[in-house]
Amino acid sequence: MWMAELSSRSGVPIATVKYYLREGLLPPGESTGATRAVYSDEHVRRLRLVRALSDVGGLRLADVRRVLAAVDDEDTTLHDVLGVAQGALSPLGPAPTRRSVDRVAALVRRRRWRVAPDGANAAALARALDAMDDVDDGLPDEALDGYAGVVADLAAVEVPTIDASSAETAVRQTVVRTVLVEPVLLALRRMAHEDVSGRRFDRRRR
Amino acid sequence: MWMAELSSRSGVPIATVKYYLREGLLPPGESTGATRAVYSDEHVRRLRLVRALSDVGGLRLADVRRVLAAVDDEDTTLHDVLGVAQGALSPLGPAPTRRSVDRVAALVRRRRWRVAPDGANAAALARALDAMDDVDDGLPDEALDGYAGVVADLAAVEVPTIDASSAETAVRQTVVRTVLVEPVLLALRRMAHEDVSGRRFDRRRR
Numbered sequence: 565m566w567m568a569e570l571s572s573r574s575g576v577p578i579a580t581v582k583y584y585l586r587e588g589l590l591p592p593g594e595s596t597g598a599t600r601a602v603y604s605d606e607h608v609r610r611l612r613l614v615r616a617l618s619d620v621g622g623l624r625l626a627d628v629r630r631v632l633a634a635v636d637d638e639d640t641t642l643h644d645v646l647g648v649a650q651g652a653l654s655p656l657g658p659a660p661t662r663r664s665v666d667r668v669a670a671l672v673r674r675r676r677w678r679v680a681p682d683g684a685n686a687a688a689l690a691r692a693l694d695a696m697d698d699v700d701d702g703l704p705d706e707a708l709d710g711y712a713g714v715v716a717d718l719a720a721v722e723v724p725t726i727d728a729s730s731a732e733t734a735v736r737q738t739v740v741r742t743v744l745v746e747p748v749l750l751a752l753r754r755m756a757h758e759d760v761s762g763r764r765f766d767r768r769r770r
Numbered sequence: 771m772w773m774a775e776l777s778s779r780s781g782v783p784i785a786t787v788k789y790y791l792r793e794g795l796l797p798p799g800e801s802t803g804a805t806r807a808v809y810s811d812e813h814v815r816r817l818r819l820v821r822a823l824s825d826v827g828g829l830r831l832a833d834v835r836r837v838l839a840a841v842d843d844e845d846t847t848l849h850d851v852l853g854v855a856q857g858a859l860s861p862l863g864p865a866p867t868r869r870s871v872d873r874v875a876a877l878v879r880r881r882r883w884r885v886a887p888d889g890a891n892a893a894a895l896a897r898a899l900d901a902m903d904d905v906d907d908g909l910p911d912e913a914l915d916g917y918a919g920v921v922a923d924l925a926a927v928e929v930p931t932i933d934a935s936s937a938e939t940a941v942r943q944t945v946v947r948t949v950l951v952e953p954v955l956l957a958l959r960r961m962a963h964e965d966v967s968g969r970r971f972d973r974r975r976r
Contacts, residue, residue, distance in 0.1 A: 620905055642971040650960060677965040685964060689957035696950045699826055703954060711951075712958050714924060719962035721916065723970060738967075742960060744902045745917075748909060749959075750952050751895035752918050754856060756925035757948065758891060759883040764929060765848040765940075 570603040574611035627652040660690030776809040780817035833858040866896030
C-alpha cells in the first residue's frame, strides 16, 4: 500500500507517519522509486502500537523507543516485553518509605506474586500506601489483602484475553487495557459507592 | 484549646487556620478577650475535613464551601451530603457521546443501581467508554458488566466501614477513601497483571 492508505488504515495523519519514519519509530517501506515506497500490514501494526504508546500511554519518545527495541529483540520473552511496556507506563515518583516498601514486599510474598519487588508498579503501590498513612490512619493489611484478592481475580480474567500472536499486538492491547480500563474501573467504583451509600444512609436521621 | 493546640492537633499550620477562619471555612472560636479565642474538638474535626477536601480531593475553595454547606444543613440526608462530596470530586469534562450515555444508563438499569443517571460519576464512565471506542474496539458489555460486578462487591464491603456518627467524619472518610484508595487499586491491578502475564508468557517462544 502507499503512504496514503497506510495513513487512513492506521488513522495516523501523513505528517505524523513521516515524522515517525524520520525518528526511526517506523521502519522504511520498500522503495519503488526515488520518492515512493510501499508499506505492509506490519507497518499498520507498528503504527497502531506507536500511537497507543504515545497517545494512550503518554510515553515520551525515548520510552517508546525502549519498548519498540524490546518488541524487536527476539531473544526477549513476551513477558519481559510486556514488563518493559508496563514499567514505562508507571511514572517514577518520590522514593516511598522503607515501611511501605516492606509492606508491599510482604504482600507479594503472601500472595506468591511473581513481580519485580523493586519495579515501578511495586513502588507506585508503596507511594499510595504512604499517602494513606499521611492523611488517615493508613490502610490496614486486611484491607490491602482484600483489594489484592479482587485484582488478582480480575487479572486472571483480563490477561488471558490478550492476543499473544504477535508481540506488537500483545503490547498494544496491554497498554490500551491497562490505561483505558483504569478510568472505567474508577468511575464504576464511585457509582457503586453512590448506590450502596444511598441504600445505607438515605433515610438516616442525622 | 488555643489556636496553637488546634494547629498541632489537626496538623494544619497556624497561617492556614487563620486563612480558613477569614474565608469562613472554619467557624470562629469562643472569644476570651480582644485577641484570643478558644477552640473545641469540633474545630479539629472541621479542619481535618477541609484539609481532606482541598489537599486530598483537590477541590477548589468554592466546592469546599458547597460541601461544607451540605454538611451543615441538617435537613440534608447523609446520603445527599456524600453525593455532594462525591460529585465535587469528579471533575467535569467534555460531554460524552449519546451512545456511551445510553450504555451507562442501560448498565445502571441492569444492575438496579440507585445512582444519578446524569451525575458526575455516570458522565465520567461514559467518557471513559468513549476513550476506549476511539482507540480500540471498545469495551464489550459483558466486560463492562464483569467490572461492575467486581466494584459492587467491593463497595458492599467498603461503604459499611464508614463511620456515620457525624456527617463530617463520614464525608472526610468518603473523600479520603475514594481518592486515596484509587491509586492503591490501580497499582495492585498492574502488579496482578504482571504476575499473571509472567505465568502465562514467560517461557513462551516467540
